[in-house]
Amino acid sequence: MTETILDLHEIQGAEERVRRIFSGDALTADGGDQYAVLDTVTLDLRVRKDGAKYTLVGRLDGVLELACCRCLEPVRQIVGVEVDLLYLPSSENTGDGDVQIEESDLSTAFYRDEQIDLGRLMHEQFQLSLPMKPLCREECQGLCAVCGGNRNATKCDCEETWVDPRLAGLKSLLDQ
Ligand SMILES: [Zn+2]
Numbered sequence: 001m002t003e004t005i006l007d008l009h010e011i012q013g014a015e016e017r018v019r020r021i022f023s024g025d026a027l028t029a030d031g032g033d034q035y036a037v038l039d040t041v042t043l044d045l046r047v048r049k050d051g052a053k054y055t056l057v058g059r060l061d062g063v064l065e066l067a068c069c070r071c072l073e074p075v076r077q078i079v080g081v082e083v084d085l086l087y088l089p090s091s092e093n094t095g096d097g098d099v100q101i102e103e104s105d106l107s108t109a110f111y112r113d114e115q116i117d118l119g120r121l122m123h124e125q126f127q128l129s130l131p132m133k134p135l136c137r138e139e140c141q142g143l144c145a146v147c148g149g150n151r152n153a154t155k156c157d158c159e160e161t162w163v164d165p166r167l168a169g170l171k172s173l174l175d176q
């Protein structure tokens with residue numbers, strides 16, 4: 001398992017390239033997540049050091065598995081995210097003094113103990129990149145509201161009677 005912590009002591013020059021490949025297992029987060037990580041994830045960054053500030057610019061590439069919002073079947077999603085983040089020491093996040101950072105500013109993050117948590121970085125970038133309503137296919141039929149069956153796989157009877165009640169009436173006439 002590749003370490004998800006970036007030790008800032010490693011950044012000796014003004015700019016260093018940090019390229020790491022993580023296994024999906026190392027990044028599969030706790031149950032609350034809307035995605036699972038498939039395969040490996042590549043993080044390729046240039047880390048620029050300016051005093052206590054670090055700018056991380058590069059790419060994050062991986063394959064995620066989401067649940068289709070209609071039928072709940074797994075959906076593979078290839079994700080390529082442009083990363084452009086500014087990291088400040090967490091001591092500057094106190095809210096007083098002249099360095100005040102809006103929490104809503106998604107491109108600014110904080111590090112502490114000379115460490116940047118790349119696992120958290122990747123998690124946040126993935127979250128931001130996910131579609132609001134993932135679909136297994138554009139024309140996904142979803143689940144039957146009556147029996148809960150997957151209508152992409154099977155046409156259930158409850159669906160037929162629901163779709164056109166007039167046909168059902170005709171059918172009962174013919175049955176007589
Ligand atoms: Zn679906």
Ligand SMILES: [Zn+2]
Nearest residue numbers: 144147156158
């Ligand atoms: Zn049904």
